[in-house]
Amino acid sequence: MNTLKFNNHDEMPALGLGTWRAAPGQVKAAVKAAIELGYRHIDCASIYQNEAEIGQAIAESIAEGRVTRRELWITSKLWNDAHAPEAVEPALRRSLDRLQLDHLDLYLIHWPIAHRQGVIFPRRGADFVSLDALPLAATWGAMEALVEAGLTRHIGVSNLRAEALLSLIDGARRPPEVNQVELHPYLQQPQLVATCRAAGVHLTAYSPLGSPDRPADLKAPDEPILLQDPTVMAIAEAHGASPAQVLIAWSLAQGHAVIPKSVSPARLAQNLAAATLRLTAKDMAQLGALERGRRYVTGAFWALPGSPYTLEGLWGPR
Numbered sequence: 001m002n003t004l005k006f007n008n009h010d011e012m013p014a015l016g017l018g019t020w021r022a023a024p025g026q027v028k029a030a031v032k033a034a035i036e037l038g039y040r041h042i043d044c045a046s047i048y049q050n051e052a053e054i055g056q057a058i059a060e061s062i063a064e065g066r067v068t069r070r071e072l073w074i075t076s077k078l079w080n081d082a083h084a085p086e087a088v089e090p091a092l093r094r095s096l097d098r099l100q101l102d103h104l105d106l107y108l109i110h111w112p113i114a115h116r117q118g119v120i121f122p123r124r125g126a127d128f129v130s131l132d133a134l135p136l137a138a139t140w141g142a143m144e145a146l147v148e149a150g151l152t153r154h155i156g157v158s159n160l161r162a163e164a165l166l167s168l169i170d171g172a173r174r175p176p177e178v179n180q181v182e183l184h185p186y187l188q189q190p191q192l193v194a195t196c197r198a199a200g201v202h203l204t205a206y207s208p209l210g211s212p213d214r215p216a217d218l219k220a221p222d223e224p225i226l227l228q229d230p231t232v233m234a235i236a237e238a239h240g241a242s243p244a245q246v247l248i249a250w251s252l253a254q255g256h257a258v259i260p261k262s263v264s265p266a267r268l269a270q271n272l273a274a275a276t277l278r279l280t281a282k283d284m285a286q287l288g289a290l291e292r293g294r295r296y297v298t299g300a301f302w303a304l305p306g307s308p309y310t311l312e313g314l315w316g317p318r
């Protein structure tokens with residue numbers, strides 16, 4: 001398995017397991033099956049509300065001798081209501097308790113969006129705190145302290161556009177090492193990718209399959225279905241592979257880490273096997289031509305009336 005390398009010589013397996021929307025009741029079995037199949041990178045977040053089950057799966061897999069803690073790469077993310085510097089370490093400790101771990105490999109600021117403490121999903125403008133009042137740099141200072149305390153080996157961000165990433169790097173003692181963002185052939189984000197490369201920030205691609213099981217209220221009525229794209233399907237057929245495997249192989253070929261979500265053992269195995277699918281230069285050119293700026297996770301839920309956040313502020317001008 002390819003890995004992404006860090007300055008301290010740690011290596012993150014490039015292909016990981018996504019757990020957003022992996023439902024309680026399903027996710028423990030899925031994580032155990034994934035580890036058994038050979039997954040060594042599990043992507044978690046406090047807001048997915050399934051860390052306790054993932055923790056059980058990890059603990060049981062270790063106790064059964066299937067894997068060691070050192071072989072695993074576990075990521076989690078700070079939720080938006082815990083950006084206040086004094087709230088950061090307690091939030092990480094709650095994730096560690098649920099995951100039954102004494103440290104994470106990677107902890108990310110989930111969104112450049114702050115809520116009032118205790119507001120999980122904002123419903124009105126007053127539920128937010130602006131980044132002027134609670135700058136990301138202040139949250140970042142508390143993230144840096146987590147590395148120094150040995151609670152996580154690496155820190156990073158998620159959903160940051162290039163300008164926000166560069167300004168965070170400017171004031172950082174420990175620059176972010178990863179930016180986890182939506183990336184797939186319909187949203188290739190070339191400017192962000194170039195910025196991250198130049199700054200030595202790894203990218204992890206989320207929603208690499210186009211996140212087809214998002215709740216209906218997060219879907220646009222007319223949205224194209226990435227897994228059914230005719231070009232993706234034709235390339236898959238030519239390789240005797242599945243469309244999902246082509247999409248995963250595309251991310252890996254770009255040098256990104258990629259975290260397809262599945263709770264089905266058959267699809268977990270299929271997705272892992274994508275690591276050995278070699279796309280040709282022609283395949284890559286055809287996939288490259290699919291770019292259409294299609295964001296499936298739009299962030300519209302942060303741009304409620306009265307919110308200090310706008311989609312343009314989040315992603316930049318369209």
Ligand code: A2P
Nearest residue numbers: 207208209210211213244260261262263264267
């Ligand atoms: P399931 O969990 O039932 O396997 P993304 O990673 O872009 O968020 O997409 C995850 C969605 O894609 C889930 O609905 C997942 O369903 C589905 N999925 C995962 N792997 C495959 C695959 N190999 N083929 C088709 N659908 C898949």
